Amino acid sequence: MVGENTMYLIGLAGLITVVYLSVIIMLKMKKIKALQTEIYKLQRALDETEEQAKLLVRTDMELNKAQEELDKKVTSLYALQKLSRAVSTSLEENQIFKRIEVSYLEELGFEKTLVYLWDEQEKKFRLFINKGYSEEDSVAITDYLNFNTEPYLNFIKSQKALSANSKALDDAKKETIKFKFKVASFVLAPILPKEGSQGFIFAGTENKDAPISEGDEELITILANQLGQALENARLFEKTWRAQQDLEKKVEERTRDLTRALEEVKMISQRKTEFVSSVSHELRTPLTSIKGYAAILLTGKLGELPEEVRLRLDKINRHSDELVQFVNDLLDISRIEAGREAMKQTSEELKKIIDSVSDLLSTQLKEKEIELSYDIADNAGVVFVDSNQIKRVFINLINNAIKFSPPKGKITIKSHKDDKQVQIDISDNGCGIPEHAQGPIFEEFYRVDNQINQQLKGTGLGLTLVKNIVQAHKGKIWVKSQPGIGSTFSFTLPQ
């Protein structure tokens, strides 16, 4: 019984244990399943993270490439700006190339650069810039170019850049260029100044990991254009400079000719003055004798003269006076021109001078019933002049005004201050002077061709003397006139 009970209890315990273990296993299984789910989730999350990492790294790489390209462009543009500034600030062809610094070209991404220009006379390419090649290499490349000028001249004519990427170049040609120029990639851009020799720039790199981009081609093309522009400017400048030099030379020659001519004119004028002076002096002695003898004869001391003889002697005497006046005028002109006649300048009242002249000419004024009036401004009443000489100016001008004014005419004298000088205007309502005669009127022996001049005698020296006296006072004289209305002679005198 006891054994049965024991067996029963053991069986029960075993059953309970099995049930318990089953429950435990079930619970563990559930936990394992939950853990497996967690592991799966974690694995999935990790895989997702890995996928995200892949996306991230790919995007980052693209961004880095874009950034690198952008940086390269910014650096290149900066270098290009420096290069442009360097080449554009020179107006001398050789200096343009000397200003290109190797560091600028390196910043463009090319360690090898050559610049050639075509020499039309020599029929060959001439090297102007060599950056990155040894002397030996550059000579070899230049020799190669000059043995194969045609394709490179055609390339310049095409006016289009070429590069290791260009479809316009076949692979064989690209490989030849790479081989001859010892580079892995290259850009060729024509230099096209409008004037003078053209050429090209070659930019290359040995770096196989840095292929040429479109941006590189554009940059080198811009640089080539800048070089072309700089060369054009330098050549235009040289041309202009040469033209200016020629012009300056011509101006210098002409000036020299004119100076020489002026010297000759001065010499001739001086000789003329001297001649006139000497002739006048020579004339004055016999004239004095003629006039003296005529005067003695007219006194009748040497016997009574028949009326006919007296009349003739009177004429001789009068004409002798005129001739003496003429000779005196000539002598005065020549003395003033030669500077021998010193102006004894003092401050004089203009009114007094005019009154004195007016008195002197009162007979003539009365004869033609001409009214002489004057209007002297308060600040223009005093002049610093040689009064005797200036009186002759007034006498001549007023005399002329009387001569050419109609009876009962009007002569007006006005004065006003003009800057530091006094301007005097003597106006009449006479016959006037034709325009063409207004210029030469002050020249010696010039007489206006009009009716009055044909009737009245004159030497043609009066206005010349007037001009010389005014000029000796550092003044100016001019005339304004309208035929049939009248004339105004204006002149300036110092104060």
Add this chain to the structure above:
Amino acid sequence: MDIGLGFSTAKNSVLAAQEATRLAKMNMKEEIDLAVAFSSTDISSTNLLNTIATSLGTEVPLIGLSGLAIISNQGISTHGLVLLLLKFPEGVHFNTAYTKDVNERSTLAGEEMGEKLLYGFQDIPRALAMIFSDGLIEAGSNFIYGLQERLGRSFPVTGASAPDSVFLKSHLYFNREVSTNGCAGILWGGKLNFSLGIKHGWKPLGKPHIVTKSNDNVVDEIDYKPAVKFYQEYFNCDFAKLRKDLNQISIFYPIGVYLEGEEEYLLRNILSIESNGTMRFQGNVPQGSQIRLMIGTKETCLAAAKQAAEEAKRNLFSNPRMEIKKEGLKKFALVFSSISRFMLLRRDANRESEIIQEVLGPDTSVIGLYTRGELAPLRAVSYRGEVYLHNQAISILIIGG
């Protein structure tokens, strides 16, 4: 310590050497112990070194490099020379050495360099070694291994190799010799106060992967798939496209090797992809390493430069070998910044040197070079200060006294 810094951007090597030496000598009161010269490759020549030696008027040990761009207090320059003249305080010892044919026998060359540097150092406590190499030491890690065989696994080593450009080969300067495929080094000892800061700023992206088969710097499989698939899947490109974009991918997206306890992943640039799908990296990638694809941005890159400078500045005062005071302290910084950073930062590259100068202060003379592969010890305790070859990093060494 006397420090003289000279800089010139003259395009002629003789003129550059004359100008830089004249400026550097202006601050030197006593005789000169050591000269360090970095120049752009376009002016590297024996003329440059001979002119420096002639201008100094005496034979001074000189080591240096030419590279794509130099770093100085004036910023970054792709043309020029920067020259540092040093007179160390009493108690500081140093030795310079040169070894050649590094690529052909990298481990042996490393050992030879170590032996030469140790010459005369029997009784002097060693402090720091600095190694320069021209071009790229392909098996750089093996060279370091050889060097550590002689100097000790935990001995601090810094330095860098100069990258060749597409057009010009970089050069190594040692005394009056200009050479290639060589290494030059300095071993300092005695009471030298120095500190190092190194960071890169690249961040991990995506899920971790395991290097399932590799040998030194050649990785055959990642996640049991040909190594090249790793990059092909990330960039969704075929083999040819990947090869074409290799330079860019290598700069911007290196792999990062996870190192226990290290703040940053150890970066490895791709050198080449073989047709069988294996990839060669600049520096070893141990089998079993956990790796991630890394991504760098300008911001993280500049932030890392700041952290490296701050770290170097902080450490200078944390464990000095001789008593130093902040006031009147004379110090200089040797900066090696990866050329990848130059390519990433592009127009902002100057900002990096500005940040360093801002952190170190205007009174710190700065001299440096853009490099490809920077040497520095790891910081994590588990690595016991072991020196590793870093990629994409900026390494700042400050020496003060």
